[in-house]
Structures are given as C-alpha cells and as structure tokens.
Amino acid sequence: MSDASRITVSGEQPYDVVIGTGVLGELPALVGEKARTVAVVHSADLPELVRPVLDVLRGAGYAVHALPVPDGEAAKNVEVLAGLWSDFARLGVTRSDAIVGVGGGAATDLAGFAAASWLRGVRCVLVPTTLLAMVDAAVGGKTGINIAEGKNLVGAFAPPAGVLCELGTLATVPREDYISGLAETIKAGFIRDPRILELVEEDPEGAASPSGPHTRELVERAVQVKADVVGADLKESGLREILNYGHTLAHAIEKVEHYAFRHGHAVAIGCVYAAELGRLAGRIDADLVARHREVFASVGLPTSYRADAWPALREVMNVDKKTRGATLRFVVLDSLGECGRLAGPSEELLQAAYLEVAR
Incomplete structure (x- = not known):
C-alpha cells in the first residue's frame, strides 16, 4: 500500500x-x-x-x-x-x-x-x-x-x-544533481511559498539530502506552487511567467556553457541576478537580496558567475522567450512571495546588476 x-x-x-x-x-x-x-x-x-x-x-x-x-x-x-x-x-x-x-x-x-x-x-x-x-x-x-x-x-x-x-x-541521484534540483525548490519559496525557505534555513544539510526530514514536504510544497500557477495559466499568458524567476540569465548561462552547466546551478545564479535587478530598480531591499545569496549558498549552490561572460550572456538574452518584440522582460520580486515584471531595463541597469554577481 x-x-x-x-x-x-x-x-x-x-x-x-x-x-x-x-x-x-x-x-x-x-x-x-x-x-x-x-x-x-x-x-x-x-x-x-x-x-x-x-x-x-x-x-x-x-x-x-x-x-x-x-x-x-x-x-x-x-x-x-x-x-x-x-x-x-x-x-x-x-x-x-x-x-x-x-x-x-x-x-x-x-x-x-x-x-x-x-x-x-x-x-x-x-x-x-x-x-x-x-x-x-x-x-x-x-x-x-x-x-x-x-x-x-x-x-x-x-x-x-x-x-x-x-x-x-x-x-x-548524485549529490550535486540533487542539490541542483533544490534551486527550483528554493525559487518556489521566493516567488510564492516562503515556508520552503524556512525549511531550508532551519536545516540546510537535511535539505541537501534526499534522506532529510523535510524532503517530502519540500517536494509537495514546490509542486503545489507550480500546480497553483499553471492551473491558472497553462500557456504563460501572464501569471505563469513568475515560474521563470531567475531563468533569463540562467538560460543564457546554459547556452554559453553549451548546456554542460547544471540547470539548477544556473537558476541559483539567475535568481540572485534577478534579485539584484529588483534592488537596483527600487523594488526590493538589500536584506531580501542577501537572503537569496544565503539560502542558495547554504545548500552548496553557486551565486556568482564569470565576470568576462557578460557580453556573450547579454547577446543570448535577446532570444529569451519572455522577450516581447525588442523589449527584454524580467520577472522580479516586489516583496517576498510577490512577483512583478521589469520590462525594458536600461543596459546600464542590466550590467550593474551583473557586476553584483560577477566574480
């Protein structure tokens, strides 16, 4: 049974x-x-x-x-x-x-x-x-x-x-691949269900292992977030875009790395980048950005990427699925668990946010 x-x-x-x-x-x-x-x-x-x-x-x-x-x-x-x-x-x-x-x-x-x-x-x-x-x-x-x-x-x-x-x-699942999967789980916490973040923060090592005490709850909560969103918007006409939080930069990293870079690792970096964009645009404060870095890093996920990669990444972003015409669009947070859109950010803003995640 x-x-x-x-x-x-x-x-x-x-x-x-x-x-x-x-x-x-x-x-x-x-x-x-x-x-x-x-x-x-x-x-x-x-x-x-x-x-x-x-x-x-x-x-x-x-x-x-x-x-x-x-x-x-x-x-x-x-x-x-x-x-x-x-x-x-x-x-x-x-x-x-x-x-x-x-x-x-x-x-x-x-x-x-x-x-x-x-x-x-x-x-x-x-x-x-x-x-x-x-x-x-x-x-x-x-x-x-x-x-x-x-x-x-x-x-x-x-x-x-x-x-x-x-x-x-x-x-x-190999440990690094399991940890990679946690990025999408943590993302769900930032965009919709902050309890996910609390479970990870309370026991990062447990969260990073399938034998951890909260594995089932983390899976159920992340699936519930996705179910709620796609049930209301299957074809990404509006609400579903929030699931792409962090993915504009993440997909660019994967393309530049010829898809040899783990998706979750790219998403973790992309979420930190989106948080920095939101901060620089006046949407969220520095504490929420810091929480991004801390939660992802606590389970072993990266939060920065190569400084010299920006020109190549920026070029790839133009093909992002959220782009409308010539306007680049980002999902950003307006507060914890609440998402908004940032359409047509300036090149200066895009680069300034990248400098915050560059190493």
Missing part, C-alpha cells in the same frame, strides 16, 4: 501529481484502460530505475516497449525526437495508446513533446526520477527540445495524463 499524496493541476485537462514512496503501483491507473501499447521513453543510464516501471506495466497487461534515449540535454534534439517518431511508427502506437517518460527533466521534456507531436497528441504519463524533474520539468505541461540557437525554443504546451513522483528514486 502506498502512502501517496495527490496534488491536482487544474485547467482544461486536469491531472494529478502523485507523490510518495512505493507509488509505482498507481502507474497503470494513470496510463488508463484504453491503451494496449505503451512506449516507455527513458534515460539510457537508468536501467535499475526503469525496470520496475516496465514490470508494473507488463504486469497490468500492456504491450510494453522500452525506448532508451541519451542522458541529459543530449536527448533534447531533433535527431533523437525523429528517432522516437520512427519507433512509434514501427511499434504501431495509436491515438488510444500511451507514452511513459522516465528520467530527469530532459527525458520528461522530450517524452512529453514526442507524445504531443505524435498523431497530434497521445496520452502521456511522466515518472520523474530527479528532484529537478519532480518539482519543475515534469509538472506543468511544458514540453520541448533544444536547437543550436537556444534551449526549449521548440515545444508545445501539452499537459500529461498524470505525474508519478516515486520519492525512493531520489536516493539514486
């Missing part, structure tokens, strides 16, 4: 995020009775984690096919996606069948987009295996791949049929 908790993401296509230990048995119910064939798209380096998923699905009577993809961001490209389309055709995946994505955020992004684009949309269930994927990538219906010009520039809004967060898989 699982100890699952459920968080519902509302909207036109509501679905549940199931969180707990021993919850894989709930997977067939999410896949549904109509499916006969289930294609399991999974990170190639996760044989021990994908095996129980395959066993549960086969035990439920589905014709199950494992489709390994490269690990990490290497999976999120056109060639890998086209390979999956060919696999779906070979396996005879129909509109009544299902795709299950197992792995980190890159694998779930890819699986979601493959499902959204195959036959104009087939049922998709996501089984995130990293903290980053559980609290961010797998929840919200954003799917996509990368191209040479930028990250996630090609994609679709396609809510999954369900998300299954088996907390037991977190023990297999």
Whole structure:
C-alpha cells in the first residue's frame, strides 16, 4: 500500500501529481484502460530505475516497449525526437495508446513533446526520477527540445495524463544533481511559498539530502506552487511567467556553457541576478537580496558567475522567450512571495546588476 499524496493541476485537462514512496503501483491507473501499447521513453543510464516501471506495466497487461534515449540535454534534439517518431511508427502506437517518460527533466521534456507531436497528441504519463524533474520539468505541461540557437525554443504546451513522483528514486541521484534540483525548490519559496525557505534555513544539510526530514514536504510544497500557477495559466499568458524567476540569465548561462552547466546551478545564479535587478530598480531591499545569496549558498549552490561572460550572456538574452518584440522582460520580486515584471531595463541597469554577481 502506498502512502501517496495527490496534488491536482487544474485547467482544461486536469491531472494529478502523485507523490510518495512505493507509488509505482498507481502507474497503470494513470496510463488508463484504453491503451494496449505503451512506449516507455527513458534515460539510457537508468536501467535499475526503469525496470520496475516496465514490470508494473507488463504486469497490468500492456504491450510494453522500452525506448532508451541519451542522458541529459543530449536527448533534447531533433535527431533523437525523429528517432522516437520512427519507433512509434514501427511499434504501431495509436491515438488510444500511451507514452511513459522516465528520467530527469530532459527525458520528461522530450517524452512529453514526442507524445504531443505524435498523431497530434497521445496520452502521456511522466515518472520523474530527479528532484529537478519532480518539482519543475515534469509538472506543468511544458514540453520541448533544444536547437543550436537556444534551449526549449521548440515545444508545445501539452499537459500529461498524470505525474508519478516515486520519492525512493531520489536516493539514486548524485549529490550535486540533487542539490541542483533544490534551486527550483528554493525559487518556489521566493516567488510564492516562503515556508520552503524556512525549511531550508532551519536545516540546510537535511535539505541537501534526499534522506532529510523535510524532503517530502519540500517536494509537495514546490509542486503545489507550480500546480497553483499553471492551473491558472497553462500557456504563460501572464501569471505563469513568475515560474521563470531567475531563468533569463540562467538560460543564457546554459547556452554559453553549451548546456554542460547544471540547470539548477544556473537558476541559483539567475535568481540572485534577478534579485539584484529588483534592488537596483527600487523594488526590493538589500536584506531580501542577501537572503537569496544565503539560502542558495547554504545548500552548496553557486551565486556568482564569470565576470568576462557578460557580453556573450547579454547577446543570448535577446532570444529569451519572455522577450516581447525588442523589449527584454524580467520577472522580479516586489516583496517576498510577490512577483512583478521589469520590462525594458536600461543596459546600464542590466550590467550593474551583473557586476553584483560577477566574480
């Protein structure tokens, strides 16, 4: 018997995020009775984690096919996606069948987009295996791949049929990757739920470990923040933009680093940068900026980046998804838990804020 908790993401296509230990048995119910064939798209380096998923699905009577993809961001490209389309055709995946994505955020992004684009949309269930994927990538219906010009520039809004967060898989995540996932969790604390920050501040070492006393609560709270936001605004027409707090600089760092830089590490730096922008624009005070640095640093996340990288970063920012026409837009805080927008900041302001995070 699982100890699952459920968080519902509302909207036109509501679905549940199931969180707990021993919850894989709930997977067939999410896949549904109509499916006969289930294609399991999974990170190639996760044989021990994908095996129980395959066993549960086969035990439920589905014709199950494992489709390994490269690990990490290497999976999120056109060639890998086209390979999956060919696999779906070979396996005879129909509109009544299902795709299950197992792995980190890159694998779930890819699986979601493959499902959204195959036959104009087939049922998709996501089984995130990293903290980053559980609290961010797998929840919200954003799917996509990368191209040479930028990250996630090609994609679709396609809510999954369900998300299954088996907390037991977190023990297999390398420490640096787990800590990277904490960045999105902490971000959720700054934009919406300050209790997350308090839990991290009370026990930073516990927060940095999947065996910590508050792991489940941190996951649940971060997922609830995302569920509340995307349930009200699936397609990022307004409110959902707040989830991009820190991401304008973060995505630029990832691009400059050729996606070899951990997403969460980039987000931590990006959030500090956004806080500095907010301070310099008169939106928040220095104490709240300092809290950004302290909370991220307390769990081992970076808060600064190379001083000489600014010209390259600034160029990449022009392709940011929040840009409207020629106007660069940033999500900033107006106070703890309350977000606003900063549109068209001056070049002087942008550079001054970067000098605060440069090393």
